[in-house]
Amino acid sequence: MDLEPSNSDIEDHKPVVALHDAVAVLGQFPALAGASLTVRRGEIVLLRGPNGAGKTTLLRLCAGLLPLVRGTGQILGLDLTTQRESVRRNVGLLGHQNGLYFDLTVGENVRFWGATVGATEAEIATAMERLGVADRLVDLPVRQLSAGQKRRTALACLVVRRAQLWLLDEPHAGLDASARDELDATLREAAGSGATIIVASHELERAGALSTRAVDVVAGQIYGEQS
Amino acid sequence: MSTWRIARLVAVKDLRIEAHSRVLINQVLPFAGVTMVIFAFALDADSVLERVAPGLVWLATMFSLLVLVQRSFAVETDDGALDAMRVAGLDPKAIYLGKAAALSVELLILEVVLLLTAVILYRQTIPLDGVVLLVLTLLTATCGLAAVGTLYGGLASGFKGRETLLPLLTLPAVAPVLIGATRAVESALGTAGAVVSDGWPWVGLLAVFAVAFGVGGSLAFGPLIDE
Amino acid sequence: MTTIDKEATLQSNRSGTGTRATRILGIATIISMLWLVAFGLGFSPADRDQEEAVRLMYVHVPTIWIAYLTFVVTAVASGIYLFGRSKSLGWDRLAGASAEIGTVFVALTLVVGALWGRLTWGVFWQWDARLTTTALLFVTYVGYLAVRRLGGSHQQRARRSAVIGLLAVLLIPLVHWSVRLWRSLHQEATVLDSDGDIDMDGLMLFSLFVGVVAFTLFYIWLLLHRTRVMALEDLMEDRGLDQALSERRNEAASMNAAVPNSEEI
Numbered sequence: 001m002d003l004e005p006s007n008s009d010i011e012d013h014k015p016v017v018a019l020h021d022a023v024a025v026l027g028q029f030p031a032l033a034g035a036s037l038t039v040r041r042g043e044i045v046l047l048r049g050p051n052g053a054g055k056t057t058l059l060r061l062c063a064g065l066l067p068l069v070r071g072t073g074q075i076l077g078l079d080l081t082t083q084r085e086s087v088r089r090n091v092g093l094l095g096h097q098n099g100l101y102f103d104l105t106v107g108e109n110v111r112f113w114g115a116t117v118g119a120t121e122a123e124i125a126t127a128m129e130r131l132g133v134a135d136r137l138v139d140l141p142v143r144q145l146s147a148g149q150k151r152r153t154a155l156a157c158l159v160v161r162r163a164q165l166w167l168l169d170e171p172h173a174g175l176d177a178s179a180r181d182e183l184d185a186t187l188r189e190a191a192g193s194g195a196t197i198i199v200a201s202h203e204l205e206r207a208g209a210l211s212t213r214a215v216d217v218v219a220g221q222i223y224g225e226q227s
Numbered sequence: 228m229s230t231w232r233i234a235r236l237v238a239v240k241d242l243r244i245e246a247h248s249r250v251l252i253n254q255v256l257p258f259a260g261v262t263m264v265i266f267a268f269a270l271d272a273d274s275v276l277e278r279v280a281p282g283l284v285w286l287a288t289m290f291s292l293l294v295l296v297q298r299s300f301a302v303e304t305d306d307g308a309l310d311a312m313r314v315a316g317l318d319p320k321a322i323y324l325g326k327a328a329a330l331s332v333e334l335l336i337l338e339v340v341l342l343l344t345a346v347i348l349y350r351q352t353i354p355l356d357g358v359v360l361l362v363l364t365l366l367t368a369t370c371g372l373a374a375v376g377t378l379y380g381g382l383a384s385g386f387k388g389r390e391t392l393l394p395l396l397t398l399p400a401v402a403p404v405l406i407g408a409t410r411a412v413e414s415a416l417g418t419a420g421a422v423v424s425d426g427w428p429w430v431g432l433l434a435v436f437a438v439a440f441g442v443g444g445s446l447a448f449g450p451l452i453d454e
Numbered sequence: 455m456t457t458i459d460k461e462a463t464l465q466s467n468r469s470g471t472g473t474r475a476t477r478i479l480g481i482a483t484i485i486s487m488l489w490l491v492a493f494g495l496g497f498s499p500a501d502r503d504q505e506e507a508v509r510l511m512y513v514h515v516p517t518i519w520i521a522y523l524t525f526v527v528t529a530v531a532s533g534i535y536l537f538g539r540s541k542s543l544g545w546d547r548l549a550g551a552s553a554e555i556g557t558v559f560v561a562l563t564l565v566v567g568a569l570w571g572r573l574t575w576g577v578f579w580q581w582d583a584r585l586t587t588t589a590l591l592f593v594t595y596v597g598y599l600a601v602r603r604l605g606g607s608h609q610q611r612a613r614r615s616a617v618i619g620l621l622a623v624l625l626i627p628l629v630h631w632s633v634r635l636w637r638s639l640h641q642e643a644t645v646l647d648s649d650g651d652i653d654m655d656g657l658m659l660f661s662l663f664v665g666v667v668a669f670t671l672f673y674i675w676l677l678l679h680r681t682r683v684m685a686l687e688d689l690m691e692d693r694g695l696d697q698a699l700s701e702r703r704n705e706a707a708s709m710n711a712a713v714p715n716s717e718e719i
Binding site for chain 3: 025028029034067069219221223
């Protein structure tokens with residue numbers, strides 16, 4: 001299956017993520033209090049850290065959802081302060097919520113997202129097979145799925161969008177062992193095809209085996225090997 | 228992906244959700260119908276009801292509009308789908324136009340049902356020479372209502388207290404539509420001696436309103452749903 | 455204003471937001487208000503039909519005119535914030551303060567107008583074009599103020615409010631048009647038209663002019679104070695952010711002592 005990012009206009013030596021002393025706020029609270037991180041193409045970076053450390057905020061910032069209040073940041077060479085809209089198109093985020101429509105079926109959800117990027121029927125079908133939501137589940141309304149099945153559907157929607165940077169917030173949560181293996185395989189393949197992945201996870205062993213590098217997010221800042 | 232293409236996808240998606248969940252048919256239409264009935268309890272005079280029937284139709288429409296808008300955005304916030312659309316970099320104009328289009332379809336169905344209810348409950352008759360005016364009024368008023376509703380619905384959806392913020396913003400904004408649509412329908416039905424030719428200036432006003440808020444809304448939607 | 459300038463303002467104005475400019479303006483306002491009282495209540499003649507009740511007009515008309523001015527200022531400031539390059543929050547504060555004052559002035563217009571109506575025609579309210587539009591104007595800007603209070607960072611508030619401010623300006627002519635057209639259908643409206651029956655002689659016109667001047671000065675004085683208070687509020691929140699940032703960083707430093715070194719995998 002072709003998981004190659006749709007727009008390979010970033011040279012290999014330029015970092016995919018380049019944050020320096022980034023501050024992002026939730027209301028008046030500085031969830032990110034000066035975070036610095038550099039991620040290169042093809043890496044799979046694990047974000048470790050306790051709840052409330054700012055991992056989710058970091059991912060949302062990199063997705064272009066939150067404004068950068070202080071510091072500098074470039075994602076895929078695009079400036080986070082001035083080019084936030086452009087950043088979004090090339091990034092895929094799987095947050096705590098799945099972004100699904102409960103009243104639509106699995107197939108309808110994935111097809112909607114696929115259609116927005118012009119994916120073919122074949123690509124959509126492959127994405128669903130890959131994540132194990134074809135066959136039995138495809139015509140079920142999302143409302144009737146288990147948490148793990150919803151997660152996989154959401155991942156299928158992400159896969160079909162062919163983003164260059166994947167941001168995953170606890171992707172393994174709610175998945176059984178075989179589903180987790182499938183997910184890991186999908187992620188490795190995506191990274192192999194040139195996507196860059198940042199994963200926030202409490203599954204230290206599994207995510208640790210998957211990732212090329214790990215950093216610690218503590219109280220809004222990043223520690224560990226930052227580039 | 229052109230804006231129109233994405234708008235069409237979003238509109239079809241919304242209508243598909245409605246087709247599956249049947250909220251309009253099962254909940255909103257009965258609600259509107261009940262409103263028409265309790266107007267009769269409150270106004271307690273057949274002659275009064277007949278005289279104000281067009282106004283009551285549009286009042287019931289206004290209240291139902293609030294319910295429909297809340298629903299339209301509830302499906303987006305239930306699982307973070309609107310956020311997902313933002314992250315995907317879908318043009319907010321397209322999201323706005325798509326949702327407004329779907330809302331328009333639902334509103335039109337609602338208005339037709341309410342008119343028929345008025346024919347039955349308030350003894351209205353629809354003269355043949357008023358039909359064109361009636362249809363044009365329905366179309367232009369609906370577009371204006373959908374434009375305003377989608378815009379403020381999007382804004383309110385991101386906050387607590389959205390249920391009270393939405394009416395506060397929407398009802399004053401649709402006052403011109405309420406005034407114009409009621410007068411135009413009175414002219415079409417011949418209520419209180421009005422003639423069809425009186426209605427055309429009102430249709431003009433409704434059309435200008437729809438265009439003004441359609442354009443303004445599509446530009447404003449992006450900044451209003453953004454963080 | 456840079457952070458340093460704002461700090462300086464905070465330091466030098468411990469007793470409030472007054473400066474030499476506002477003091478002069480304040481005195482000018484008081485003087486013109488006294489003139490208004492003198493002319494409005496004293497020198498100007500009573501109206502033929504309305505007698506003394508017409509004196510309410512010297513407050514009622516200026517307040518609505520100034521209110522429209524405030525909303526124009528809000529719209530322009532909103533536009534400058536949204537489309538300008540500097541994105542200076544001063545424009546947002548100007549828009550917000552102006553709208554607050556405008557909303558109060560509209561409320562004042564409605565109350566004085568209601569009193570006037572009661573005195574002259576025996577009714578507190580009538581559905582004529584002007585009153586109806588004014589009422590809708592009031593509610594529209596209450597909505598704008600509600601949107602300002604939705605929270606978030608200052609830039610988020612500014613952007614959101616600016617958009618709503620511009621939409622309100624789009625709405626006003628449409629409301630005006632629809633209400634005017636509506637009330638023109640009801641012939642009785644012209645009889646009850648607010649100042650249609652008043653024969654304005656020179657002294658009355660002059661009193662009205664004094665009223666406009668007095669309320670304009672009052673508006674500017676209020677605006678200066680309110681924008682300064684808002685700037686101080688924003689500054690306090692910024693300082694709060696700085697403090698929260700350093701607290702969080704200290705928290706990180708102390709926790710990091712306990713965190714094991716990360717590994718290359």
